[in-house]
Amino acid sequence: MITDLALRLRRSLRAKLILTFSAVIIAGVALSAAAGIALIGTAILRQAQDRVRQDLSGLVEQYHKEGELIGSAVELAVQGVEPGLWRDAAVRQGLAGQLEKLRQAKGLDYLTLADEKGKVMLRVRNPQVFGDVYQNDLAKWVQWSKKTVISSERFTREQLLREGGDMAERARVMTVRTPGSVDRPESEETNGLVLMAAAPVLDPQRRIEGILYGGILVNNTSDLVDRAKRILYREESFQGRDLGGVTIFLDDYRVATNVPMSDGRRALGTRVSEEVYRRVIERGSRWTGRAFVVEAWRIAAYEPIRDISGKPIGMLYAGVLEAPFTRLRNRIVMLYLAIALLTVLGLAVTANLAAGRVLRPVRELVAATGEIARGNLEHRVKPRSGDEIGRLGDSFNRMAGELKRATEGYRELNQSLEQRVRDRTRELDEARDQLLQTEKLSSLGKMAAGIAHEINNPLTSILLNSHLMEERLPKNSRLRENLALVIGETERCSAIVKGMLEFARQTVPNMRPVDLNGAIGKTLLLMESQMLVQQVAVNARLDRSLPRVPADEGKLRQVFANIILNAADAMAGGGTLDVATRLDAERRSVEISFRDSGGGIPRELLTRVFDPFFSTKGTRGTGLGLAISYGIIQQHGGGITAVSEEGKGTTFTITLPIDRKKA
Incomplete structure (x- = not known):
């Protein structure tokens, strides 16, 4: 005892000194490391985002330059249209050949000439289709400015077909379901994103x-x-x-991209996330951040593409892989943590040395207590100073003297008393355990015997008379099916009584391949009326891929019924019972869960729910239902657990092995 006190004293003083130093050191280093890591991560992320913003600005500039090239090509084509003469059909026929050559030379997909009211007079790629009114707001801007206007526009499939060539087929993009995107029913995109220009044909008076x-x-x-x-x-x-990639979207579909999928194909038809769609298309704002693009995390930036009216109809995307920046951040963080760790170790060694020097007198006192503990009551310490440690040494010497005088008189008495207390405590513990076990077994035996005496005889009579009635009924009688149900349920009641006796005798279950979903369905069907009376709604989510498992179906149905009845009792005012089955392929087992919406079980009682004779129902329960169920599941090589939260309900989960040999 003296050694323990001295050891605790030594540990306490040394611990206080070391912990004081260590707390200051660790707190300072931890705060510094946390701040440094946060700053490093923020700086690297900001660097990546700044880059993609610059890349997106470059992409926007490239896109605009492409539009300017188209505008220059259309302006060049306008120079070949002679004012006034082009209205003549013969002139337009010659003009068509001239414009077709220019179209091919400039890489344009179409050229269309309309009059001042928008009526189409000539389609270069589809001369046979004309006379319709060109539906486009560019005409208003051209008439207002009398200059070439460049814009991005959405063309419907009908518009593309009118323009001729293969534009309608080229526009078709098969959509790909993309996680996190806006849910759309379309399987393909047939509209086209057209980068176009409109140039005025002016007469000599600039009309x-x-x-x-x-x-x-x-x-x-x-x-x-x-x-x-x-x-x-x-x-x-x-x-x-590839580190980076760019994409052009129509709405939220990728219609032109070099972002690859896992098989190397361009990710055409994949879609952007709902967050980006809401921000860029619906709100018309730029979006920059970390995003999962197709099949990799990237630092991405998106800019809306607007038509001539200013409405967002698509997006431009530029982004880079996140992995290089993540690796750079991790390397810097690891270096930073290594430096911090070395600093902590160095300061810890310094603190330990300082504590050792301060605690040297305490170690001498500890050594003296060791001598006292070994029976050397003559040992004394030599005071080294007049401080607290010195006064502690004086107190120790006085204690040792008093202890020497007291020990001789009380040692034998203490030893005798301690031995008697230990013996008596052991006897009481053994007697208590034996009494508890005896009471449990006695109660279980009485109950089992009572059930066998009171129920078996009536069940036998019911079963016998049911068989006799079945033999006397005509084979086509409608009552035979109901009578067969009575016989089946009577036999199951007998099996339940037998199962309760087997809980005490640990009889071996009758194993057969069992369809768990079917067993659950039979149990729910049997208890359907009771559920209706107690206003309990049952939601069954049964995995149809479950294999048959080796089990005793009667015992399992007894377990299911016990849990369902307990759940119904827990929902006195009505509620919901969720029953679900699931296959755990990795663990080679199946799970059956029963979740009620009752009041739950207090935490202090939850560990006792499987004890025999323990019940939360007062006099309404015997406390054997879950205990029997626990024993049955154990006999099947499985497990049963209960999870509960007061006010939210209770969930019982049963786990059964698929292969009994591996259970």
Whole structure:
């Protein structure tokens, strides 16, 4: 005892000194490390976001330059349209050949000439279709400014078909379901994103007598995005993958991209996340941040593409892989943590040395207590100073003297008393355990015997008379099916009584391949009326892929019934019972869960729910239902657990092995 006191004293003083130093050191280093790591992560993320913002600005500039090239090509084409003469059909026929050559030379997908009212007079790629009114707001801007106007527009499939060529087929993009995107029913995108220009045809008095439209279809094109990628990322790569990528969207669909999928194909038809869609398309704002793009995390930036009216109809995307920045951050963080760890270790060694020097007198006192503990009551310490440690040494010497005098008189008495207390305590513990076990077994035996005496005889009579009635009924009688149900349930009652006796005798269950879903369904069907009376709604979610498991179906149905009855009792005013089955392929087992919406079980009682004779129902329960169920599941090599939260209900989960040999 003296040794323990001295040891605790030594530990307490040394611990106080070391912990005081260590707390200050660790707190300072931890705060510094946390602040440094946060700053490092923020700085690297900001660096990555700044880069993609610059990349997106470069992409926007490239996109606008492409539009300017289209505008220049249309302006060049307008120069070949002679004011006034082009209205003649013969002139337009010759003009068509001239414009077709220019269209091919400039890489335009279409050229269309309309009069000042928008009536189409000539489609270069589809001369047979004319006379319709060109539905586009660009005409208003051209008439107002009398200059070439450049814009991005959405063309419907009908518009693309009228413009001719293969534009309608080129515009088709098969959509790909993308996690986190806005839910849409379309399986393909048939609209086209067209980057176009409209130039006025002016008479000598600079009055508009016509408008020439021309442009390119962005859908399924790679030249524009690949050219922008080469300019922005210069073939940069990381671990064999392209570092950056660019994409052009129509609405939230990728219609032109060099972002790859896992098989190397361009991710055409995949869609942007709902968050980005709401921000860019619906609100018309730029979005920059960390995003899961197709199949990799990237630092991404999105800019809306607007039509001539200012409405967002698509997006431009530029982004880089997050992995290089993450690896850089991790390397810096690991270096920072290594420096912090070395600092802590160095300061800890210094604190330990300082504490050792301060506690040297205490160690001498501890050694003296060891001598006293070994019976050397003559040992004394030599005071070294007049401080607290010195006064402690004087007190120790006086204590040792008093202890010497007291020990001789009380040692034998203490030893005798301690031995008697230990013996008596052991006897009481053994007697208590034996009494508890005896009471449990006695109660269980009485109950089992009572059930066998009181129920078996009536059940036998019911079963016998039911069989006799079944034999006397005509084979086509409607009552035979109901009577068969009575016989089956009577036999199950007999099996339940037998199962309760087996709980005490541990009889071996009759194993057969059992359909658990079917067993649950039979139990629920049997208890359907009771559930209706107690206003309990049952939701069954049964996994149809469950294999048959080796089990005693009668005993399992007894377990299911016990749990369902307990759940119904827990929901006195009505509620919901969720029953679910699930296959755990990794653990080679199946799970059956029963979750009620009752009041729950207090935490201090939850560990006792499987004890025999323990019940939360007062006189309404015997306390054997869950105990029997626990024993049955154990016999099947499985497990049963209960999880509960007061006010929210209780969940019982049963686990049964698929292969009994591996249970």
